[in-house]
Amino acid sequence: MGIDRRTFLKRLGVGVAGIAPGSLLSPGKVQAKEAAPGGTKEFMGVLVDTTRCVGCRSCEMACADSHGLPVPDIGDTAALEKVRPTSETQWTVVNRFNTAKGDVYAKKQCMHCNQPGCVSACLVKAMEKRKDGPVTWDANCMGCRFCMISCPFDIPKFEYDSAVPKIQKCSLCWERLQKGEKPACVEACPGEALTFGTRRELIVEGNRRIYGEQGKYIPHIYGEHEVGGTGYLYLSAVPFDQIGLRTDLGATPYPEFSKGFLYSVPIVLLLWPAFLIGVNTLTGRKNDVRRAQGGQQ
């Protein structure tokens, strides 16, 4: 009996219905790479030289001050007794680590990855990688907290005790950057432990310090390659895992890990319906034949 026009059109309709979400959901580029499209702007970042940090926590105070967060009492050294994570009210914290080379202080905040996991996790683009480098949060967020699952550094923090909760984290002072100012923490640092600049310049400067004073630093800039490169870069005299930085994260940008799945989406949405309609047609014919032959069933 074959396929009459009506049935054919019906099947075609189903196929097209399958293709439509397929093309809608097909991934484009997973994330911006080193520089913004057009190449007019470079990613900005901060170089943290932990050999220069004295643990004064001026950066913590400046950060709280410029973002309207509760200002910490930086005279109270008890806060340094244990290693603190960042929180929804403390976007940056300085921690003290007891190492073979004595006490080392290290600042912690959002790393502003080149290809951030949180940004590719966000289904409403509330998390955004700005053209000049900062990773920022916006109020169209649904509060699903997938960014928290996907951040290799556990940086996005959620306001659980609010009925109108926000995701809180360091924004690299994006609002100040737009005015041509430096991030508040960099400006407040009295020991020049923090240097603000383009990533490219900061990597050059980091290498200059490493090779200028042989043996002073671990010969590696943390963040140059970690998770595909980060905006915050660290220099240290002791191995990085001794100052609270994960050294097991690898150099693969985190969005790459879900790329394999995302790339399979349009393929499955195109091939599966075609296959299913084909099988459906075949089994239908089989029944026709059986019926034509007198039908054992």
Place this chain on the structure above:
Amino acid sequence: MNGTTVTAAPMENKRTLKDIIAFVLSELKPRGKMLTPFNVISGATIILGAFLILYRLVRGLGAVTNLSQDFPWGIWIGFDVMVGVAFAGGAYVLTFVVYILRSDKYHSIIRATVLNGLLAYVFYAGAIFLDLGRWWNITNPLFGNKFGANSVLFLIAWHFLLYMLAEFVEFSPAIAEWLGLRKVRRFLGSLTVGAVVVGIALSTLHQAGLGALFMMAKGKIHPLWYTEFIPVMFFVSSIFAGLSMVIFEGSISHRVFSDKIDHRDHTAYDAILIGLSRGCAVAMFVYFFAQFLIFIHGWHWSLLNTPMGYWYLIEMIGLVAVPCALFLQGARSGSVPLIRTAAVLTMIGIIVNRLNISIIAFKWWIPLSERYIPSWMEIVITLAIIFTEVWVFRWIVTRMPVFGGVPAWAEEKHT
């Protein structure tokens, strides 16, 4: 397909909209005994749950949940969504068997299965709403101009929505039969195969997609559980998770709603169970074998001799390999109790697996005192959602032709 010999439609008895509304209103009235132990317990839980949901919306997530900065996802995601959606997998597997492969054997259970799947998505995937901190923005992935199309969660949000529509279309002929709308019934019936095809494609992707959500949690999930194949494993396990749920739901329904089920279906039911059992066994064997290859490939032998390693072995041997063998034995000997035992074990295994990946093996280095353990309120709300789903399921199957009782005018001509 076989639409050339259209028999003259039986006399359409004219029903006005007013008739239909009056009929629906009369159907809304509760039936049967009200004060059964189940009704009392579930009713009280639903009322308490409703108050807690209100409290959660007014005071924020922290007021009712034990979620923390370290554990952003709790049982509302790890159990309600992850497990609920896996258990709903029976719908896409059986619609494939019945409508694509055209196996008549399972036709009698297809409506109950599709209904179960539809309600599971409405209630358990709907639990996402409670978990969203900024729930008023829930439509942002659907409308507007800021689509995170590179997000796995964006895909899942769309797929949940579209799949609910597809399942509703698959189930809608039963609603039309209930309302006595013959023309509508005929139209809706013609959409079924299309909805099935789209539904299967969507299911394949979002079952796997739930696993893909954890791809970027690399370094946070214990290496025995984190593999790049989590999405594939989620898909394969949803096959036997769904079929086990069909077996489990069927054995309860056959007791509770036995008067609703056609006699011939009762006798054919054991054959169906044996078929489902065989399907489970095959899918589980594939799953177990793939997990074994992943384990070998991952070179994690030394991790087995740790507490997490023992827990992993309990999951893989006790809750996958053992029920797989029981299904096989049950199908061979035709033992229904054995098949039911295997189904329950399998379902426990799915719960353990999904909770392991989302909660238990998540940041496994954090000591128990700082770990996420659900609050009683999270559990009550989850139970309230489950009970509400059961109530709605019961309301529908006692009124619409789900287990049987399809009106003669609507009997499908199997093509």
